[in-house]
Amino acid sequence: MLELxxxxxxxxxxxxxxxxxxxxxxxxxxxxxxxxxxxxxxxKSTLMNIIxxxxxxxxxxxxxxGQDVLQAEARALSRLRNRLIGxxxxxxxxxxxxxxxxxxxxxxxxxxxxxxxxxxRAIAMLxxxxxxxxxxxxxxxxxxxxxxxxxxxxxxxxxxxxxxADEPTxxxxxxxxQEIMALFLALKRELNVLILIITHDPGVAAQCERRxxxxxxxxxxxxxx
Amino acid sequence: MLSRVVVExxxxxxxxxxxxxxxxxxxxxxxxxxIAMLNIGAIARNETVRQFRQLGxxxxxxxxxxxxxxxxxxxxxxxxxxxEIPAVLDIAPFxxxxxxxxxxxxxxxxxxxxxxxxxASVARLRLREGRFISAHDRFELYIVLGAGLAQQLSAPxxxxxxxxxxxxxxxxxxxxxxxxPVLQSPMMPVDVDGTAFVSIANMRRLMPDPQLSMAVARIxxxxxxxxxxxxxxxxxAPKLRDATLxxxxxxxxxxxxxxxxxLFTLLLGTVGGIALVLxxxxxxxxxxxxxxxxxxxxxxxxxIGAAPGDIRLLFLAEAVILSLAGxxxxxxxxxxxxxxxxxxxxxxxxxxxxxxxxxxxxxxxxGIFFGFYPAVMAARLDPIEALRSE
Ligand SMILES: Nc1ncnc2c1ncn2[C@@H]1O[C@H](COP(=O)(O)OP(=O)(O)OP(=O)(O)O)[C@@H](O)[C@H]1O
Ligand SMILES: [Mg+2]
Numbered sequence: 001m002l003e004l005x006x007x008x009x010x011x012x013x014x015x016x017x018x019x020x021x022x023x024x025x026x027x028x029x030x031x032x033x034x035x036x037x038x039x040x041x042x043x044k045s046t047l048m049n050i051i052x053x054x055x056x057x058x059x060x061x062x063x064x065x066g067q068d069v070l071q072a073e074a075r076a077l078s079r080l081r082n083r084l085i086g087x088x089x090x091x092x093x094x095x096x097x098x099x100x101x102x103x104x105x106x107x108x109x110x111x112x113x114x115x116x117x118x119x120x121r122a123i124a125m126l127x128x129x130x131x132x133x134x135x136x137x138x139x140x141x142x143x144x145x146x147x148x149x150x151x152x153x154x155x156x157x158x159x160x161x162x163x164x165a166d167e168p169t170x171x172x173x174x175x176x177x178q179e180i181m182a183l184f185l186a187l188k189r190e191l192n193v194l195i196l197i198i199t200h201d202p203g204v205a206a207q208c209e210r211r212x213x214x215x216x217x218x219x220x221x222x223x224x225x
Numbered sequence: 226m227l228s229r230v231v232v233e234x235x236x237x238x239x240x241x242x243x244x245x246x247x248x249x250x251x252x253x254x255x256x257x258x259x260i261a262m263l264n265i266g267a268i269a270r271n272e273t274v275r276q277f278r279q280l281g282x283x284x285x286x287x288x289x290x291x292x293x294x295x296x297x298x299x300x301x302x303x304x305x306x307x308x309e310i311p312a313v314l315d316i317a318p319f320x321x322x323x324x325x326x327x328x329x330x331x332x333x334x335x336x337x338x339x340x341x342x343x344x345a346s347v348a349r350l351r352l353r354e355g356r357f358i359s360a361h362d363r364f365e366l367y368i369v370l371g372a373g374l375a376q377q378l379s380a381p382x383x384x385x386x387x388x389x390x391x392x393x394x395x396x397x398x399x400x401x402x403x404x405x406p407v408l409q410s411p412m413m414p415v416d417v418d419g420t421a422f423v424s425i426a427n428m429r430r431l432m433p434d435p436q437l438s439m440a441v442a443r444i445x446x447x448x449x450x451x452x453x454x455x456x457x458x459x460x461x462a463p464k465l466r467d468a469t470l471x472x473x474x475x476x477x478x479x480x481x482x483x484x485x486x487x488l489f490t491l492l493l494g495t496v497g498g499i500a501l502v503l504x505x506x507x508x509x510x511x512x513x514x515x516x517x518x519x520x521x522x523x524x525x526x527x528x529i530g531a532a533p534g535d536i537r538l539l540f541l542a543e544a545v546i547l548s549l550a551g552x553x554x555x556x557x558x559x560x561x562x563x564x565x566x567x568x569x570x571x572x573x574x575x576x577x578x579x580x581x582x583x584x585x586x587x588x589x590x591x592g593i594f595f596g597f598y599p600a601v602m603a604a605r606l607d608p609i610e611a612l613r614s615e
Contacts (some may be wrong), residue, residue: 054528054608075532082530094523094614097236109229110530154529 001164002028002051003196007060009046020046021057022030022217030161031192032183035205037222038214044198045166046215051195051196052164053081064161082110086155087163092147094139100126100134100150107158125153128190145176149183156187162194169204180209230535234542241515248504248511249551252588256555260584262497264577266490266562272572273482277475280349280410284475285313285450287440287457288414289468295438296468300425302461304341304441310456312448317344318440320428321414324421326378327392328385335371335419339428339435344479347441350417355387355402361523363424368398372406373418394431398423411482412475414439450474501587503552505595510601512544523603524611528578533604538598540603544596556581584589 010019010194020043027035039045049055049063053069057137060071064084072080086107094103101122109116126135148168151189165184166184171179181204188195197208205211209221238245238555273514289296303318320339325332338344345357357369368391370378375385409416428435444453454472461470516523523536560580567574 049609052528054612075534078527078530078532078535080530085528085530087525087528087563089525089612093521096527097233097240106526107529109533110526110532115229158530 001029001065002026003061003063004051005061007047007050007057009030009043009050009055019217024060024214024217024219026219028196030194031188032210033188033195033197033208034127034210034212035197035199035208036212036219037199037202037205037216040200042214043217047082048164048166048196048198051162052085052087052107053077069106073191078110082107084157084161086158086160088148088151088155088168089166090162090170092144092151092171093138094147094150094154096139098139098165099135100137100139100142103139103150104153104157106108106154106176107182108208111158121157125157126150128187129153130157133162144172145179148172148176152180154186156193158190160193165195165197167198167200169199169201172220174203177201177204205210227538229407230538230542231546234539234546237515237519238543238547243289244514245547246513248507249554250405251507252501252548252556252591253504253506253550254551255497255499255504255591256584256588257558258497258500258582259494259587260497260556260559260564260577262490262493262559263351264560264580265566265585266486266494267561267577268320268567268572269486269490270483270574272478275413275573276408280412280475281443282475282479283444283446283448284347284412285442285444285453285457286412286414286473287316287442287542288471289438289465290471290492291468295436296465297436297438298440300341302464303437306442306457306460309460309507310453310590311446312453312456314443315343315347315514316440316447317341317347318430318437319344319544320425320430320435321439322432322435324393324431326421328378328389329380329383329473331378331380333374333421335374335377335421336415337421337423337428337431338415339425339437340422341425344422344441347443348413348417350407351405352402353405356420357402358424361440363426366396366398366427367401367423368393369402369404369422370400371416371418371422373416374421375400375403377419377517381445384571385449385551392586395427396427396430396595398427411439411472411478418609446478450476501591505591508547508592509595509599511547512540512596513589513602515539515543516599516603519603520606523606524608527606527608536606537600537604540600541593541596544600545592548588548592548596549585554583554593555588559584586614603607 004024007024009021010017011103024047036044050057058063060074073089101119104122105118106124108121125137126132129152131149133148134146169180172180184195206225213222272487289298296317300318305315307313317340322337324337325334342358342360358367379385385400387400391398391400406415454474457472458470526536564574577608
């Protein structure tokens with residue numbers, strides 16, 4: 001369970017500061033598929049970076065499963081990211097020199113898991129996203145949709161509390177987007193994981209059980225479809 | 226985990242192999258230069274010691290120079306030296322000339338020394354066969370040959386041996402001894418191997434005006450060559466009139482040569498060191514390019530949970546692998562270069578066993594030193610910025 005209380009974030013611009021998040025308060029439960037929409041520049045990625053422990057808010061409180069995660073120092077922060085967060089990016093961001101299973105195994109490798117165990121889990125997760133026959137493929141040999149599946153497997157392999165997906169379907173055609181959304185739905189049910197999707201696509205948002213709108217630096221709940 | 230880091234670092238180096246090869250080349254040249262210089266230094270030191278081994282270092286040479294060319298000792302003055310200066314154990318004066326010898330249709334050209342019987346012991350000559358000139362038969366037409374000259378005069382069907390007859394000018398000499406081969410000593414004015422030895426009396430027959438202008442002296446091993454040389458100057462000053470006595474001590478010559486050699490090695494080692502530093506700068510440059518190019522990868526790794534230390538280790542591993550590979554090849558090249566140098570200069574090659582660990586150690590140190598800054602830069606990247614970068 002993620003708890004954000006009155007999160008603010010402002011950036012220094014020249015002599016002044018520019019508030020982007022003006023007090024975001026949110027409770028997100030495990031096993032939910034949640035979408036965040038909002039205009040360009042509204043602060044969606046900023047919020048995502050804070051939730052993903054890549055950035056610190058200017059003010060407010062943030063707890064994951066009751067643990068205050070804003071006090072952590074760099075080393076501890078890396079460990080928290082490794083255990084609690086999975087990232088899915090718009091352009092996949094697979095490491096080009098590692099094959100599919102090595103990309104997926106990366107979070108486990110940084111966790112210090114023995115290679116054989118990491119490989120076993122990575123291959124199992126690739127099977128779950130439908131790529132059992134692509135485990136040895138290099139990223140360059142995969143289609144866009146397949147790359148995103150590998151990225152989703154990488155985000156989920158460490159059994160995180162939350163998967164953060166910043167426009168995960170933005171680089172895919174509608175049919176493949178639909179497949180990816182179906183995969184998210186299946187996985188969150190299967191793994192009881194919280195999946196947070198930033199999107200510009202109302203069709204994508206419509207498939208989420210919670211829809212949030214970020215505007216004017218605050219979050220507004222939208223009615224379910 | 227570490228082995229995984231090494232594999233990934235190596236894979237990254239292979240992926241940008243042209244760049245890696247260039248950086249490697251810099252380290253290779255530097256390490257090769259350092260190792261070659263150290264090895265050549267050791268070879269040269271060994272060579273000097275070897276050159277002095279036969280003659281020993283407890284030796285002085287004396288030469289008289291008159292204002293109009295070579296001067297001359299009086300034999301009696303020279304032979305009195307050991308009584309006068311106890312530190313001088315033995316002394317052998319000699320006349321220097323040239324010889325053209327004939328034997329069974331073969332011609333041999335070499336230097337000729339007119340010597341006393343003590344020359345063999347003072348100059349530590351060893352005979353392969355026969356005996357040396359002695360005081361009793363100094364008026365006989367006897368000759369002793371250096372190994373090279375004996376070889377030169379030997380016909381395939383008639384080798385020169387003890388008892389062979391050699392013609393020199395109007396005289397026919399009988400060979401009474403042949404020397405063992407020796408290295409030329411920097412102390413001796415002649416190459417003993419190519420020299421024919423006769424008595425001083427015979428030298429007077431062969432030359433119109435032989436000058437007894439040189440001598441070799443063996444001094445007490447514990448004696449200070451400087452003090453002995455000063456005593457010799459004092460003793461000879463009244464006897465030589467306007468001629469001057471030049472003295473050279475093997476110990477001092479050896480020390481001088483070794484000093485020079487050390488300076489030379491140091492100089493070239495410094496050049497190698499500079500090359501190595503330049504190689505290191507090349508590694509740093511390439512690592513910085515690599516970090517800039519792989520910002521997004523660094524961002525992904527940080528987002529996934531890599532600690533800054535993991536990123537640092539990854540890039541440091543690349544720098545170290547690069548310089549270690551360059552260093553290893555450099556050690557091989559350096560040793561090969563030293564081997565070729567020894568071969569070309571006719572010196573004895575000696576292997577420096579410290580070269581490999583030294584080369585490896587130095588290149589790892591260079592890799593860590595010059596790889597550290599780029600690795601720290603990589604580890605300090607802000608993950609958000611790194612992810613945003615193309
Ligand atoms: N490091 C920064 N320094 C200054 N301003 C920043 C910084 N990061 C983000 N901003 C500003 O914050 C605002 C929100 O940026 P953000 O990337 O969160 O938008 P977004 O909602 O994700 O937009 P998009 O849908 O286009 O991705 C933008 O106006 C941006 O210029
Ligand atoms: Mg954004």
